[in-house]
Amino acid sequence: MPEALAGGAPTLPEAGAWSLLRPKWQMARNRTRHHQRGDVRRVVVVSAVAMGFWSVAFLLALRLLRYFRGAEDIGDLLAAKLLAMILLSFGSILLLSNTIAALSNFFLSRDLDQLAAAPVRSGALYRARLAETALHSSWMVALLLVPLIGAYGVAYRGGADFVLFAIAVLVPFLLIPAALGSGVTLLLVNVFPARRTRDLLSVIAAMAIAGLVLLFRAARPEQLARPEGFANFMQFVAALDTPSSPWLPSEWVSEAIVKYLRGKAAWPPLLRLWGVAATLIAIGHVLYARGWRRAYSMAQEGATKRGTARTQRPWLDRALSFLGPLRRELVLKELRVFARDSTQWSQLVLLAVLLVVYVANVRYLPLNGSGVTVLLRNLIPFLNLALAGFVLASIAARFVFPSVSLEGRALWLLRSSPLPVRELLWAKFWVGAIPLLLLALLLVGATNLMLKVQPFVHTVSLVSITALVFPLTALALSYGTFHPQYDSENAAQIPTSFGGLLFMITAIGLIAAVAFLSGRPASRWVVAEHFGRESDPVEMVLPFAVGLVVCASCTVIPLVLARRKLERLERA
Amino acid sequence: MIEITSLSKRFGDFTAVRQLDLVVPAGELFGFLGPNGAGKTTTMRMIAGILQPTAGRIRIAGHDLLADPLRAKRALGFIPDRPFIYEKLTGIEFLRFSAGLYGEAGADVDRRGHELLALFDLEPWRDELVESYSHGMRQKLIIASAFVHRPAVIVVDEPMVGLDPKSSKILKDLFREYTRRGHTVMMSTHTLEIAEGMCDRIGIMQRGELVACGTMDDLRDSSGTDDALEDIFLRLTGDRVARELVEVLDA
Numbered sequence: 001m002p003e004a005l006a007g008g009a010p011t012l013p014e015a016g017a018w019s020l021l022r023p024k025w026q027m028a029r030n031r032t033r034h035h036q037r038g039d040v041r042r043v044v045v046v047s048a049v050a051m052g053f054w055s056v057a058f059l060l061a062l063r064l065l066r067y068f069r070g071a072e073d074i075g076d077l078l079a080a081k082l083l084a085m086i087l088l089s090f091g092s093i094l095l096l097s098n099t100i101a102a103l104s105n106f107f108l109s110r111d112l113d114q115l116a117a118a119p120v121r122s123g124a125l126y127r128a129r130l131a132e133t134a135l136h137s138s139w140m141v142a143l144l145l146v147p148l149i150g151a152y153g154v155a156y157r158g159g160a161d162f163v164l165f166a167i168a169v170l171v172p173f174l175l176i177p178a179a180l181g182s183g184v185t186l187l188l189v190n191v192f193p194a195r196r197t198r199d200l201l202s203v204i205a206a207m208a209i210a211g212l213v214l215l216f217r218a219a220r221p222e223q224l225a226r227p228e229g230f231a232n233f234m235q236f237v238a239a240l241d242t243p244s245s246p247w248l249p250s251e252w253v254s255e256a257i258v259k260y261l262r263g264k265a266a267w268p269p270l271l272r273l274w275g276v277a278a279t280l281i282a283i284g285h286v287l288y289a290r291g292w293r294r295a296y297s298m299a300q301e302g303a304t305k306r307g308t309a310r311t312q313r314p315w316l317d318r319a320l321s322f323l324g325p326l327r328r329e330l331v332l333k334e335l336r337v338f339a340r341d342s343t344q345w346s347q348l349v350l351l352a353v354l355l356v357v358y359v360a361n362v363r364y365l366p367l368n369g370s371g372v373t374v375l376l377r378n379l380i381p382f383l384n385l386a387l388a389g390f391v392l393a394s395i396a397a398r399f400v401f402p403s404v405s406l407e408g409r410a411l412w413l414l415r416s417s418p419l420p421v422r423e424l425l426w427a428k429f430w431v432g433a434i435p436l437l438l439l440a441l442l443l444v445g446a447t448n449l450m451l452k453v454q455p456f457v458h459t460v461s462l463v464s465i466t467a468l469v470f471p472l473t474a475l476a477l478s479y480g481t482f483h484p485q486y487d488s489e490n491a492a493q494i495p496t497s498f499g500g501l502l503f504m505i506t507a508i509g510l511i512a513a514v515a516f517l518s519g520r521p522a523s524r525w526v527v528a529e530h531f532g533r534e535s536d537p538v539e540m541v542l543p544f545a546v547g548l549v550v551c552a553s554c555t556v557i558p559l560v561l562a563r564r565k566l567e568r569l570e571r572a
Numbered sequence: 573m574i575e576i577t578s579l580s581k582r583f584g585d586f587t588a589v590r591q592l593d594l595v596v597p598a599g600e601l602f603g604f605l606g607p608n609g610a611g612k613t614t615t616m617r618m619i620a621g622i623l624q625p626t627a628g629r630i631r632i633a634g635h636d637l638l639a640d641p642l643r644a645k646r647a648l649g650f651i652p653d654r655p656f657i658y659e660k661l662t663g664i665e666f667l668r669f670s671a672g673l674y675g676e677a678g679a680d681v682d683r684r685g686h687e688l689l690a691l692f693d694l695e696p697w698r699d700e701l702v703e704s705y706s707h708g709m710r711q712k713l714i715i716a717s718a719f720v721h722r723p724a725v726i727v728v729d730e731p732m733v734g735l736d737p738k739s740s741k742i743l744k745d746l747f748r749e750y751t752r753r754g755h756t757v758m759m760s761t762h763t764l765e766i767a768e769g770m771c772d773r774i775g776i777m778q779r780g781e782l783v784a785c786g787t788m789d790d791l792r793d794s795s796g797t798d799d800a801l802e803d804i805f806l807r808l809t810g811d812r813v814a815r816e817l818v819e820v821l822d823a
Contacts, residue, residue: 015672015673015674015675019669019672019673020673022669022672023658023661023665023666023669026660026661026665026669027658027659027660027661028660030660030661030662030665030701031660110656111656111658113617113620113622113652113655113656114650114655114656114670114673115673116620116621116622117620117621117622117645117648117650117652118645118670118673118674119641119642119643119644119645119646119673119674119675120673121642293621293624293641294624296622297622297623297624300617300622300623301583301584301623487659
């Protein structure tokens, strides 16, 4: 028998926060060490896309800032205001994402049982999980801030010191929402069971972000660039120079960065940021040290009955009876799983508001003034087609791409039954394609009506978006089958994988091709009509035919490949 | 030693564990039986400090779990029924992490880790990621992790699930040797032959209450038969199962 049985060791040093973080670090290291086929390709593609995005964002921000700098008196104020507005948006998103991430990290993670059963102090657990929460919630915002802050540094010639200063300012800016969000989560878990809390938070988060977008839209920030809207110039400058709220950390960051770049004393806002961050973390430390164990125990008690009877729809069963028992059950399963998982549909609230904002923006396009030609008015629908296609691709990435992965541990049931794989794919394809099609027709139809386009252009754009829906659904399903994440518990994270990125790149290529193939002949027709000329029938028909063949191929081939892949699947 | 006094746990209106009193002394291997939903796992999760009792006290190796949780947990090794292991850690990394949770590190932990891995035939796999382990290998790794910090008390929920015959035999020998050295094991299982063959005493739970507790002889006396544990268990927990089975098959 091993010496492990030799008996207890009563006085041992305690596990610190680093002991709890070490496995995460080791796992990250192991992931990089254990290369798998395609890893290099993955890194190259992701790096190229990230660098491309950074470059474009950096150049756009730099150009805007140089334009601002050209405006005497108000240029710096405009730059500060812009930064404060962007940071306010990021700060709000950070607060919400930290609150949701804290719920998983502090109360729902599967490794917490082991930690709860071990002699780990709640304070050490708080520090470790706070670091994880901040990291999980902030990495994307931090990456988005790099080109923006970089552009400020370059535009104002901040020098190498500015990089260190920016890091010193942004670290507390990222820590404050993490500490606040963790505190809010602890309070919520003490009131609601954790699983209910997550559902509740998902809805609150979606609505809050949607509200923020609407608020931003209603504020019409572009008005700041039009001083003629104000009574006099001094009033405009005063509006720019007044912070939206002196209590917001986003204002302190903006103030610190702009003051530093203008060579003024930037330490008061910097101290304020660090002071507030340290105070909030200290308060969180005390709260978690006293209340985490009780709250974690409560979080285990949240698995109550969910009133599933309310989501059973006998009329839907009857309405789908024409599909036969197998297809009907598959479709019903897809619909029920979706409807009962509020983390899935709560994101639709956000999506709906974004679409309203999108349509409203089309309405506000200045297309009635002088200099707007018939051609321009009739070309916008095809730009709109590309944008609508991108929206549909994003929705397909979020809801269709993960659908095979979400079968995860239930695949044994599906694969061990006499269910033909094509039936499973059939159900997933149509459950994804039909809502997408309805949305596409609504989106393009409504915007075309607002733009008052000609009937021919209206018809072409509707046919084009219809033709796009099917390949987008098929591609999402197929890429999701070839790049599955069967062990993922969070559907929202699945599209952020490498497979999701490949799908989006392919989808963008397809959308561009279809928009070009339908837009080019349509524009020629509009020009010919306008000048009373005849259109060349070959030039008209050929691009449409090619577009339809491309769409049909991009529908059938991915589905066949996905079927073969699933038929070959061997999963332990 | 585990001392449980008037332990209760309620989930809303449902009482999972009701006024449980139980002492498992040092040097004893205690078997915890009961039908599904009887409250065994809830009790074990309260002993492990994962769930907080609605009422009652738990003492582990003399330390009160509620008043002094860190000391009580230091004396405990818990093996849950559905354990989680970090998929991207290697076997030895997981053992080091588990020991680290109890404040142990260094060459001593590595040596004990290697011994335990070798005991369960996992030594060749020690530097492989856990994601490549079979179900049984994961179970063995979890068991090894419960021993790596040399606890005085082991609480284990369904330890034999997924183990091959050789590993089951090793685990039985390990538990026996461990209790012979004066430590305590509390084990829940649905395999009645294992409980009958291994355990010094057996407790049977039914609807959150301990309906019987004692040695096999005590249980036979209390049920008034000389039957095997299976018959005693069915008699204590309701023998309608066989009759219902026939009715279902005839239906």
